[in-house]
Amino acid sequence: MVTPAPRLVPVPNADTAPKRVTILGSTGSIGRNTVDLISRAPERFAVEAITGNRNVALLAEQARTLRARVAVVADPSLYGQLRDALAGSDVLAAAGPEAVAEAAARPAEWVMAAIVGAAGLKPTLGAIRRGAVVALANKECLVCAGDLMVAEVRAHNGALLPVDSEHSAIFQVFEFERAESVERVVLTASGGPFRTWTKERMAEATPEQAVAHPNWSMGAKISVDSATMMNKGLETIEAYHLFPIKKHQLDVVVHPQSVVHSMVAYADGSVLAQMGTPDMRTPIAFALAWPRRMAAPVERLDLVRVGALTFEAPDENRFPALRLARAALAAGGSAPAALNAANEIAVAAFLDRAIGFLDIAAVVEDALAQVPAYPLADLAAVHDADAEGRRAARAAVRRFIARKT
Ligand code: NAD
Numbered sequence: 293m294v295t296p297a298p299r300l301v302p303v304p305n306a307d308t309a310p311k312r313v314t315i316l317g318s319t320g321s322i323g324r325n326t327v328d329l330i331s332r333a334p335e336r337f338a339v340e341a342i343t344g345n346r347n348v349a350l351l352a353e354q355a356r357t358l359r360a361r362v363a364v365v366a367d368p369s370l371y372g373q374l375r376d377a378l379a380g381s382d383v384l385a386a387a388g389p390e391a392v393a394e395a396a397a398r399p400a401e402w403v404m405a406a407i408v409g410a411a412g413l414k415p416t417l418g419a420i421r422r423g424a425v426v427a428l429a430n431k432e433c434l435v436c437a438g439d440l441m442v443a444e445v446r447a448h449n450g451a452l453l454p455v456d457s458e459h460s461a462i463f464q465v466f467e468f469e470r471a472e473s474v475e476r477v478v479l480t481a482s483g484g485p486f487r488t489w490t491k492e493r494m495a496e497a498t499p500e501q502a503v504a505h506p507n508w509s510m511g512a513k514i515s516v517d518s519a520t521m522m523n524k525g526l527e528t529i530e531a532y533h534l535f536p537i538k539k540h541q542l543d544v545v546v547h548p549q550s551v552v553h554s555m556v557a558y559a560d561g562s563v564l565a566q567m568g569t570p571d572m573r574t575p576i577a578f579a580l581a582w583p584r585r586m587a588a589p590v591e592r593l594d595l596v597r598v599g600a601l602t603f604e605a606p607d608e609n610r611f612p613a614l615r616l617a618r619a620a621l622a623a624g625g626s627a628p629a630a631l632n633a634a635n636e637i638a639v640a641a642f643l644d645r646a647i648g649f650l651d652i653a654a655v656v657e658d659a660l661a662q663v664p665a666y667p668l669a670d671l672a673a674v675h676d677a678d679a680e681g682r683r684a685a686r687a688a689v690r691r692f693i694a695r696k697t
């Protein structure tokens with residue numbers, strides 16, 4: 293029997309010694325949840341390196357608690373502060389983007405990639421290139437450079453484990469040895485804080501309202517992505533790269549309770565779903581302990597108390613970001629990288645109150661219309677596509693601001 297090779301490349305891990313781990317982006321939402329799980333099971337893990345962008349106080353506190361070998365702050369101007377905060381400890385302090393990449397290259401068998409945005413690409417690739425098991429939260433990396441990343445994972449005999457709750461769910465119910473029997477992969481979406489809002493109301497939405505997610509507590513950028521539903525678009529592209537499926541087999545369904553985290557439908561009519569309360573410590577624990585499982589202190593799912601699970605079709609008229617992401621996936625090549633870059637600029641402009649909520653998708657659409665899609669031969673081409681997307685989006689943001697004033 294010939295089965296398509298899974299895009300995820302599992303490696304055996306029968307080791308019972310503590311797992312040596314590195315956390316890229318330890319000070320963020322995913323990073324803090326990862327630190328929480330590791331500090332509850334100190335005998336199972338040894339921490340090589342942790343990194344943050346600017347939050348020196350938290351980074352130093354985490355480094356001391358976890359007895360990390362190295363702590364890196366990405367902002368080079370904060371080196372002195374970090375060194376002072378770690379005085380008297382055995383933790384080595386370092387600073388700057390190069391030091392973040394070096395932290396990823398240090399010998400940890402397991403690396404959490406939880407830096408937000410395209411900034412995470414270089415360090416994540418560094419971990420992949422030394423064959424580490426990479427737990428991937430940073431979906432933007434896969435969106436920009438999915439084909440290249442998956443090729444690197446294969447070439448270096450590593451593994452990519454999904455951390456995104458939907459992809460963790462799919463991973464848990466995807467029968468890789470019977471991939472030809474998979475008919476559809478269905479990503480669930482909460483619908484975000486504006487699920488029931490009219491477009492007129494969304495036009496006035498503030499950053500505070502956009503980041504107040506009904507079910508999940510997350511970083512600002514991904515919270516805005518959830519509100520526009522760009523998050524589900526990025527996740528559709530992410531799923532395409534992680535699993536051996538075709539583009540047309542990917543569906544999205546809105547499920548406001550966030551209990552069913554995603555589903556895989558098979559040729560015999562079976563639909564396998566993974567469920568749980570919405571707490572990122574479950575998918576993080578799954579990746580941390582893989583190929584085993586570990587305890588996670590999350591609230592247990594009580595279906596009687598939940599009462600009803602409901603599902604509805606996504607509305608691409610009110611949430612055009614989903615349509616834009618699907619179009620970028622269909623176009624392939626540089627289109628997803630440009631989409632992601634334009635979205636990062638648009639979300640930042642919205643969080644700065646420079647543009648309105650509905651302008652986010654409009655800026656992305658405008659930017660994508662300016663940059664043609666072309667095949668991505670190598671990482672340099674990914675960086676070019678990212679730069680073009682950013683440039684076009686900045687120009688679009690300026691036009692939107694000019695139009696308003
Ligand atoms: P966050 O903003 O809370 O944390 C981001 C982390 O990256 C922080 O440690 C920050 O210091 C670091 N960072 C930011 N910019 C950096 C830079 N230029 N260089 C180096 N480090 C930098 O974000 P988050 O919510 O934890 O999300 C992290 C990633 O995980 C994102 O890609 C997001 O899409 C994904 N994700 C998050 C969730 C969630 O529940 N939070 C769920 C699924 C996927």
Ligand code: MG
Binds near residue numbers: 456457458527
């Ligand atoms: Mg998700």
